[in-house]
Amino acid sequence: LTKTRYPNLKRGPFSTLGDVDVQFFERLLPGTGRVLADASEIEGYNTDWLRTCRGCSELVLRPKTTEEVSAILNYCNTHNLAVVPQGGNTGLVGGSVPVFDEVVVSTQLLNQIISLDELSGSLVCQSGCVLGTLEDYIADYNLTIPLDLGAKGSCHIGGNIATNAGGVRLLRYGSLHGSILGLEAVLPNGEILDCMSTLRKDNTGYDLKQLFIGSEGTLGIVTAASVLCPQKPSAVSVAFLGCESFSKVLDIYKQAKGMLAEILSAYEFLDEASVAVNKENLKMTSPIGDFPFFVLIETSGSNGDHDEEKLNTFLEAMMSDGLVLDGTVVTESTKIKDIWSLRERVAEGLLHDGYCYKYDVSLPQAKFYDLVLDMRERLGSSVIRVVGYGHVGDGNLHLNMTSPTYSSEVMGNIEPFVYDWVSKYSGSISAEHGLGFKKRNFIYHSKSKSAVSLMQQIKKSIDPNGIMNPYKVLPEE
Numbered sequence: 001l002t003k004t005r006y007p008n009l010k011r012g013p014f015s016t017l018g019d020v021d022v023q024f025f026e027r028l029l030p031g032t033g034r035v036l037a038d039a040s041e042i043e044g045y046n047t048d049w050l051r052t053c054r055g056c057s058e059l060v061l062r063p064k065t066t067e068e069v070s071a072i073l074n075y076c077n078t079h080n081l082a083v084v085p086q087g088g089n090t091g092l093v094g095g096s097v098p099v100f101d102e103v104v105v106s107t108q109l110l111n112q113i114i115s116l117d118e119l120s121g122s123l124v125c126q127s128g129c130v131l132g133t134l135e136d137y138i139a140d141y142n143l144t145i146p147l148d149l150g151a152k153g154s155c156h157i158g159g160n161i162a163t164n165a166g167g168v169r170l171l172r173y174g175s176l177h178g179s180i181l182g183l184e185a186v187l188p189n190g191e192i193l194d195c196m197s198t199l200r201k202d203n204t205g206y207d208l209k210q211l212f213i214g215s216e217g218t219l220g221i222v223t224a225a226s227v228l229c230p231q232k233p234s235a236v237s238v239a240f241l242g243c244e245s246f247s248k249v250l251d252i253y254k255q256a257k258g259m260l261a262e263i264l265s266a267y268e269f270l271d272e273a274s275v276a277v278n279k280e281n282l283k284m285t286s287p288i289g290d291f292p293f294f295v296l297i298e299t300s301g302s303n304g305d306h307d308e309e310k311l312n313t314f315l316e317a318m319m320s321d322g323l324v325l326d327g328t329v330v331t332e333s334t335k336i337k338d339i340w341s342l343r344e345r346v347a348e349g350l351l352h353d354g355y356c357y358k359y360d361v362s363l364p365q366a367k368f369y370d371l372v373l374d375m376r377e378r379l380g381s382s383v384i385r386v387v388g389y390g391h392v393g394d395g396n397l398h399l400n401m402t403s404p405t406y407s408s409e410v411m412g413n414i415e416p417f418v419y420d421w422v423s424k425y426s427g428s429i430s431a432e433h434g435l436g437f438k439k440r441n442f443i444y445h446s447k448s449k450s451a452v453s454l455m456q457q458i459k460k461s462i463d464p465n466g467i468m469n470p471y472k473v474l475p476e477e
């Protein structure tokens with residue numbers, strides 16, 4: 001690990017960790033595996049999922065309670081030590097790893113489920129609970145988590161809240177701004193902020209929890225949350241369809257909204273190049289032939305016969321109108337999983353090419369795919385591939401390019417072109433992954449000067465010493 005990974009960036013005026021600091025943390029967090037300082041043990045905490053960002057922290061702390069988090073932050077704030085909160089480390093914008101030598105505070109051991117109200121569906125848990133574990137736990141109570149994403153086996157609910165993660169169920173259940181009923185966070189000075197409501201309705205004053213949803217670790221550490229869990233649908237079907245153009249993908253979406261209506265729970269698309277990633281890099285097979293575009297439709301409801309009838313009528317109409325060229329429908333859970341894997345594993349498959357240039361944008365749906373086409377033309381053979389896939393129903397495109405290794409020439413052709421393109425259509429340069437370290441300097445492409453200025457004031461008032469996740473989210477001053 002080298003301290004000069006980012007030679008053009010100036011380290012903030014923070015203290016450097018000393019033996020006395022480490023001894024304090026060892027006393028605070030007794031037992032094995034709670035204070036990690038061995039280089040080989042902390043390498044993973046210094047490197048992000050995409051393996052494109054690397055810090056050189058020398059200390060990882062693993063608290064188990066809110067009080068321990070409070071004592072850690074109080075100490076760091078008093079001793080001017082910078083901190084990076086880390087959950088499952090699946091973030092895609094370099095927000096979860098140190099930039100220089102920030103102390104990593106991992107939520108891995110903050111993993112207790114606290115309570116579940118079966119009737120209202122409010123689940124209260126510590127922030128380090130893995131999303132998939134929560135899903136499995138509440139399935140026994142016929143409930144489900146209002147959020148689902150490919151990283152569910154590793155990401156933490158606290159990380160999901162900190163990034164305001166979207167995922168494939170947003171179309172049905174809305175964003176975490178609605179599903180998180182309350183939370184507890186530790187502020188940079190160690191103070192514990194209790195916003196832990198389990199109520200659906202509570203209009204008493206400013207809704208402070210919203211500030212932490214999507215704050216990417218820059219305002220404090222979320223230690224616990226209350227999640228509104230909907231009833232688990234008893235009938236789920238997935239259709240995987242092939243079609244000839246992106247405009248047909250949108251036509252089918254329009255029809256799906258009308259004909260499937262309340263049972264439509266996901267509408268995702270992949271282009272041919274995305275499915276090729278699955279086939280070439282992950283040796284996966286597609287259940288239907290080759291088509292320029294693929295649509296994944298999920299329906300969920302409470303009556304399988306009713307839903308199947310609706311889905312069949314819809315598909316017959318789509319085939320006879322020539323919108324869908326071929327397709328398959330599955331209802332068995334392992335087959336449903338296999339089809340979802342085709343969509344959810346593209347991100348993993350892309351890494352096998354070498355370096356991945358990753359963009360996650362919101363655009364008016366009609367303009368959506370033009371960006372992929374423009375990028376393909378612009379980059380030509382300088383990249384291995386340009387792929388487009390994503391959450392059509394949410395107007396969220398995932399645009400990815402790959403090359404064997406990082407190329408500054410390719411990067412120069414992508415940025416700022418891609419951000420200017422998105423800005424021209426009033427889109428968002430980060431629909432769901434956040435700004436983190438990689439995208440913070442492009443914030444003005446999506447936010448006004450007045451909005452960024454207020455964000456900076458909020459940051460200063462909550463974190464006057466700037467110790468929480470420095471170099472992230474807000475632009476370089």
Ligand code: FAD
Pocket residue numbers: 049084085086087088089090091092095096097107127148149150151154155156157158159160161162163164165166167168216217218220221222223344347348432433436469472
């Ligand atoms: P981390 O990566 O550890 O951290 C992310 C950010 O949150 C960092 O800035 C970190 O400092 C901060 N943070 C983490 N925990 C806390 C806490 N307790 N308090 C305060 N700050 C904290 N994202 C989507 O939105 N939709 C998707 O569909 C989606 N699919 C993905 C699929 C794959 C295969 C992968 C690898 C990633 C995907 N992501 C997706 C991105 C990522 O999984 C999400 O951003 C996720 O919410 C991050 O959770 P995490 O626990 O891994 O957080």
Ligand code: 2HG
Pocket residue numbers: 092150167343344346347358359360390398399400
């Ligand atoms: C998804 O929807 C994730 O699969 C990851 O948000 C997207 O890696 C990507 O481009």
Ligand code: ZN
Pocket residue numbers: 166167390391398432
């Ligand atoms: Zn996504």
